[in-house]
Amino acid sequence: MAELSLEEKCKLAAKFVEQSPPGEINDVINDIRAVINDDTALMPHVLPTLRAYNLTQLHVVDHPATDGVPAHSSILSEATVLPGTEGDEERFVDAEGKRSFEFDHITLAITDYQPYELPEEEESFRAALAQSLAKYTKNHFPSGQASVSSSQYPLLPSAAPTSEPAAAAAAVPSDETTSAPQEQVEPEVEAKESKTQTPVTDIVDEQVNEGDLEPAPTPASGDLDGTKEKDELVRPESLDQLDELVEEAKEEEEKEGTKSETAAKPDIGEVEEDGKEEQLTTPKAEENPLPAVEEEKEVRPEQKQQRVENPKYTLEAVGNKYNPNNFWTGRWRTRWVVDKAAGVVDGKINVDVHYYEQGNVQLATSHSASFPLPTEEINGQTIPSQIVTTISKIETAYHLELNDVYGELGDKAFRALRRALPVTRQKMDWEKVTGYSLGSDLTKARA
């Protein structure tokens, strides 16, 4: 068998990233770096799989206190991608801090905060959900982080007043690239069309789970097999919310921002390590984009404020515990999508635990559930509050069921595989083993 080329090896190695247990992403990446021994060739392939991993695993980003916004955290996920941004331009929404930012998945550097503001109607519903979810998370997850995102488009910056025609005219010629917002619609439309036949029920699965199978689009990875699929898979989630007639225009909005609430500090071992290791390589020079962004702002007034008819709201929470000194790590992830048009709330819960002292034992669970969307206040309890209460009930029922599963597996399945002692309740008498009828005879006798 011919040996693989370096390029092929890098692609193959990068796929291990998606299999990383909770909190061990740096260990896995360092292992594959040691095996490939060529970071320049490897890292461009790691970037897309690492991005997919971070989004699927609800990576927690810590925001330092800046610009009058106190220190807090937010979550990376498909739902927190700023609508209409992708590839190199991809931005994530920090709903609590009311801004969006760029994120470098390799260095974990946050750059270029920009304001983010939802229309009042969506923001008030989103904020109410976020408040309830934060309360639930704080009560049930000792180190939890929660986030609620709306797929509604953010308001356009109110900046440029009436003088914009001139400004826009000035900007456009020099600025073919920033007029791209409109062009971007096209690829998305294709993606949407190819997906329209997909049943609505797929949405949750995609959002929660399959993300880790697809590498994300990045220039470096353009030739990766999964790249295209990723685009298509990500977008469909927004498709069903769209009125068919308006869908094109709205497509972009779909991937609206998310929010992160809660100040609870997650275990951030992994973040810190990375930060220290890689910080040197991430100069803050990324500020350069600023001028371009300014121009874009001036151009934007040309765009019409876009709206989604029935925006979806995505509630996400993640609880991490990493204890490498005692050889275990764990993560509980949960994602619920409120679909007002369908009148339903769909959710998915994933629990992953790794124990690796003189071995490698992993628990992996995945559970989907759905319930009807509450339609009115009951006894003064608001709809957002009812939604989170029901989520809390389902997650607790699931938690109880998991505890029962342990009994079932431990008492029944484990014993059925191998007894603790033979029926005689005594160990084998090996001195007399030739005196026993042999196993094959016993088997025949039983049959």
Added chain:
Amino acid sequence: MADVDLTFDSLLDLLRRLPPTRVEENVNALCDLAPDYADDLLGNVDQPLKILTDSEKGREFLGCDYNRDGDSFRSPWSNDYLPEATGGPVPSARLRELEISLNAAFDTYREMYFEGGTSSVYLWDLEDDPGQGKEISFAGVVLLKKVLSTPTADQPETTPSGSWDSLHVFECQERGRSAKYKLTSTVMLVLETRTLAKIEGKEADEKSAGKGAVTLSGSMTRQAEVDYPLTNSAGHIPNIGRMVEDMEIKMRNLLSSVYFGKTKDVINDLRSQSGLEMKSKEDLLRAELAGKLGARKA
């Protein structure tokens, strides 16, 4: 050379972290990434045992790296490589005799502890010229496997399934009237079931649903060294038997505590079932009660 060792350490470290359910696929990928280490990897990483059939003897046997030659595996029942005779290595006549007896003994052991499943024992000579000296040294592996099949249609959806694979690799050195055994044991255990949790009562409607899967999988490895008296060649049977039996009992307890204790504790560390507020209230109440009880006893 240090560089070489680092690479191999990294390969092993990866396999210690990646999901045990995907070990076969991952070992293959790592062999492609680092072809120079392919043999070391295959020899050092335990993979699920293959269930094979010796149709001539009408019995199943187990395949692993120790009885493999190319794509064929030696059957302990016929001593032939199957499905294709490869002319691969076979134990010396003296060792083959012991191998036959050990297979019979572990067949009994398998029936008593596993009440089903498959067992195989393979031995190989460690000397260049086996059978000449009085004291011999040899190595072997005891394999045991049992599979609980996935639930059939008439069983409840949540009926668990799973598999147990154990490999006990040992080396034996005869020394006068005793023998020294070095043992490395690995058990691979997979358990799976389904979950159904959903909302009941007034928040529910006919579309409310809950469905999921739970997989607990992995492997653990332990080592041991023992010296047992040895009066004649047949004495290896109770010696090896006892050593493997003791180790499996120990490992079954270990697996039980890690699979059903440790990982469950981590879940309850990740999420508090009753809620942290409730928990702190309960803790207070408990402390208060304990205080009162203590006062009464005093």
